[in-house]
Amino acid sequence: MSTRRLRVILEGGCTYDIRIGHGLLANLALQVREVSQATRAVVITDSEVGPLYLNDVKAGLQLAGFEVFDLSLPAGEESKSVVVAAELWDALALLGIGRDGVIIALGGGVVGDIAGFVAATYMRGIDFIQVPTTLLAMVDSSIGGKNGINLAGGKNLVGTFRQPSYVAADLVTLATLPDSEWDNGFAEIAKSAIIEGKDFTQWLLDNTDSLLAHSEDTVQQAIVRSLSFKAYVVAHDEQEKGLRECLNYGHTFAHALEAVAGYGKVSHGRAVAEGMRFAARLAVEAIGVSEQFVKLQDDLLDGLGLMPIREAYSADKLFEKMFSDKKVRDSKLRFVLATKPGEWQAVVVDPDLIKIYLILWEQARI
Template identity: 50%
Template sequence: MATKVIVNIPGETPYDVRIGAGALDGLGQRMRAVEALASMERVLVITDANVAPLYRDQAKASLAAEGFRVSDIVVPAGEETKSLAVAGEIWEAMAQLSLERDCVVVALGGGVVGDLAGFIASTYMRGVSLVQVPTTLLSMVDSSVGGKTGVNLAAGKNLVGTFKQPAYVCADTSTLVTLPEREWTCGCAEVAKSAVIDSDEFFFWLVDAADALAARDEAVAAEAIARSVVFKADVVAADKTESRGVRECLNYGHTLGHAVETLAGYGTFSHGAAVAEGMRFAARLGVALVDTPLELVESQDALLDALGLPALAWSAEPEAMLDAMKRDKKARHGQVRFVLPRDVGAWELVDVDDATLLEHLGAWERSKG
């Protein structure tokens, strides 16, 4: 049975997130039920080379059955696809297909496809409709909801992007069956992030459910997705464009995590593995700066271990990590900012001076032996 979460963001049209096995078969029907999409004729499915052989035909068949004229573009799989060069090729292809403002872009895939297709939809002809069809745990619990889009530059991740809310999100949990273990644990990291920041109720539910989630229990996975979507929807509703400081809580673990991804090389570690490492670091930094309880550090470590996200056996020189953090888009005026947990469900956004950060990065590096 499907679960429906309604995302209601001030100034935006509310949209449904449908979570459940078999949701993809009803994609066309559900899109026709969305007022903004009901009269649309043209649909462009953007997917990648990994997902296309698995789910492209199923998605296109559902859309065609409702009278949509469907085209598709398949991009290479991997983080390197999130580039202005690939975006330019897709814009040109859309023009060659004579797609106009009344077309719908359907993002079928994981976070890379979702971010890229969302960016395409927000910019082609100054904006066309977008539907997100996430096929990874990470994209279901995080990137398909909330409207952030983006592409990478050589200098860092997601440095060019827009805010573009989808008209509908279709999270078919049966697509998770084909997900590699690396990608499953990647999504688990974002669930853990949400639980730590959200509340005792979510956190302790996840502690109890961690083994089942790691084992891909279908009911537990659906519950984890729904809880994460509700959490993110509430945060985005309070701070749509990350201008009030509230939405920055979603960056918990990402400050060090993005630096790890940049210095290790995109793809060396999954995004989730890097974020989990960032959560471990931020909690320890929090002990020194905001009196984070040691009990939380230990509980979070145990939770990440249970979810298949052990501490990374990798490090880099503190000065290189600091430089990477300062080039990240979350830095302000050359100052590195961290989301630090004061306790479960309570967090603080802290500017950390270079000397303090270098001291803690040195301790982090030494901990790797």
């Protein structure tokens, strides 16, 4: 399998490479040398990923002449917090890390989000490398520069835009993923396909069996297609002032569900898939989307093993959490709604209609 390379080119002039393939961890230090003038490297990882890959990454960096440190977090969404961010800032300061430092995020989306946030805010910004080790992080959070931490009021309510200098997606790391993490990635790939267009959607429908079998060639193609689409979106709207809103498809419901269930109780991918189902049904009433599209999307999600969630959660609590969403403007909740593959709208939806559909969703699970 050959390594695939994509380049993100932002309107402001910032550019960086993404590589997807095998052996990228072994060559990571050389790539870091190419994109950063740093002499000191801090690898931020978690308690699950660290034991698998940290020693090899550190050894490679040391051979390349970096002074290397590592900081490990408890695995899980709870690490995306103000408390953990402050601990990391303090740790960097105690290590004497200055602008001669580079932070390397080795892990999934949580590690990438908190490490990116810390890199963006420590000393007003130091270099940052993404090394995603989950399918979800590879196809979504590792590129685009959005990072953040959670508050009691909602997910990702504090954050910045800070683009990485380089992204290395080594497919070897996928071999250790549990099924639940594959589901997370499949959900974001499905979201990307629906928003990108009919060709990607049809390709995904045609290749669900191969993806479920974890065929390396098919998985690499899915990652490349998802990242190519996201790179195009980010290049034209880095700070989510218009086009980039499309990437939030399924996320308004998903973020509310994650918060109400308790972070970590419902995985992000499962929540996004449920959010896509909810948005499609809401769109039938809100903007006249066809039932045919609802069925097509259901078939896609079902085919990927992303079946509807059966647990019931309070419609009132979900409604309340939705109004903490970043897409609320002037106390009006805007939903990203797909009309068919490749077409979408960001629309203000009548709160009473949202509440009706949330009640229907809850009642169907009681």
